[in-house]
Amino acid sequence: MTEVSIERLTKTFGSARAVDGISIRIADGEFISLLGPSGCGKTTTLKMIAGFEEASEGAIRFDGKDVVNVPAEKRDIGMVFQNYALFPHMTVDQNLAFGLEMRKIAKPEMLSRIAKVLDMVQLGGYSDRYPNQLSGGQQQRVALARALVIEPKILLLDEPLANLDAKLREEMRVFIRDLQRRVGITTVYVTHDQAEAMTMSDRVVVMFGGRIAQIGAPSDIYERPENLEVAQFVGQVNLVKGTVTGVAEAGRCRVASVFGEIAVDSRANHAPGNSVTLSLRPEAIELKPAGQGGAQGKVTARYYSGSIIDYRIALDSGETLHVQTFPNIRIAEGDRVSVHAPADGFWLLGAAK
């Protein structure tokens, strides 16, 4: 299996730096997501790993060997495209056989490998179908099978679920993740969907403007975002203004805000007296009937969506909050409420770079 090391990788188009000196080490068998808005350089990075784009600077190493000058057809990668890119004039079998024929695999082994992989993606019995006779989800699985049957060094996926409907997308997330674990293949997954990146990855690489904003486990990214931009990209977030009143130890401060004085964690260094921004996830907040302590406010809007209810709260101090609760608490629009936020729901943001 394969370890991938990307070192100061850069891609320039004219004077624009689409990818600006990024470095990532991907462990053998690891599932990494490149997450970011469109134009952040994630797809360009993937294409450079695949060999479809030439790197302007930097190195891409597979098990220590620089592959920057190896053409795509010799890199031994499996790639899954957003539109699946199945060959329309070939049956499922022929699509899967193509990569094996290129590797001059003998017929009996070819057949057994195809059968095994089709079984793995639960498409046994679909061998003779043409791609246009399959549903979107099935085509997606054929594309996955075609990439895996050649037993590549690494698996690259470029927004593979973007064209599926919401329900199927959630099924496929789990399906791909389970399959990847079973095969144990090093995987790079490009997406702009934070929920997708979170559920599937071992680590998430958040990218903005061609640079890496943060690399970390999904919980790291979500609970301890590097800066405001990351916090806002990976989920809904409330921003609460505060002032540092004391620094206990490196990365831990006391901050006074509308929720009182609390001890919070931070990645950045702050000095007493600094004006800071605290992030507070909507689901960390608890609502109680008015007059039960905490910050006081009024419900301005309520959106019911089955498993959760979204509230917009206008605090008496002037700030607006976005709150998510389970539907067992019934509060109506216009009600006055007490807003409680536990200290560990806060995170002290560093300034955006």
Place this chain on the structure above:
Amino acid sequence: MKRPVLTLYCLLVYAFLLAPILVVVGASFNAGNFLTFPPQGLSLRWYVTFFHNDVFMRAIRTSLWVAAVATVISGVIGTMAALYYVQHAGRWKETVRVAMLAPLLLPEVLTAIALLFFVYAIGIGTTTMIGMVAGHVLITLPFVFINVSASLESFDPSWDMAARSLGADRLTRFRRIMLPLIKPGVIGGALFAFIISFDTFTISFMLKGIGTSTLPIQLFDYLRTNFTPEAAAVSTVSIVLTLVVVIVSEKVLGLRIHRF
């Protein structure tokens, strides 16, 4: 028949398009001595005359030969030009397109005269078939180009990338992925080229050498002095030949986009 007016309209259009052909075919079975419709009695005598007419037989062979050669050359050049146009022309795309379509836009007679000057200027002359074949290639090229570039525009570049990631080199990708997928365009373009070449008059008329008349020219020559149903028989045979080419290519090579 839910829409009688539309149906009637369509029938009239078809009648307008097909009636002349039916008249010619009908007239060719004439037993009389003159080209008239309806025929005066039914007979195959004019077909017999035609098939025994060496001049016509030679002309039909010339026509088929020129059309076949021109189609192959046009097919190859036109496909390559379309590939360049769609994939590499970049900011020259529009220029390339106009240049490729120019033979369609110019009056054929001008193209023919220009070519005639040209073949004499460079010393080829009209003693060989080179000039005429070149002319046929020139006027059939746009049809191949249009058809192939249309099918290339719907060729998804990610198919090529997928094939690359699976380990296919450039030639294999062209042979196994691109060519099969643009085949309908290539064959459609080649068919157009064949029919246009088989049918063209002006270019052949200007560039033909002695004894190298094509069928349309021989027919024109014939009609200047004769007005027998043999002319209708010649036309019918020419129509049938064209149909045979279309049907055979469709069956053998598969003009339709099958399955996808």
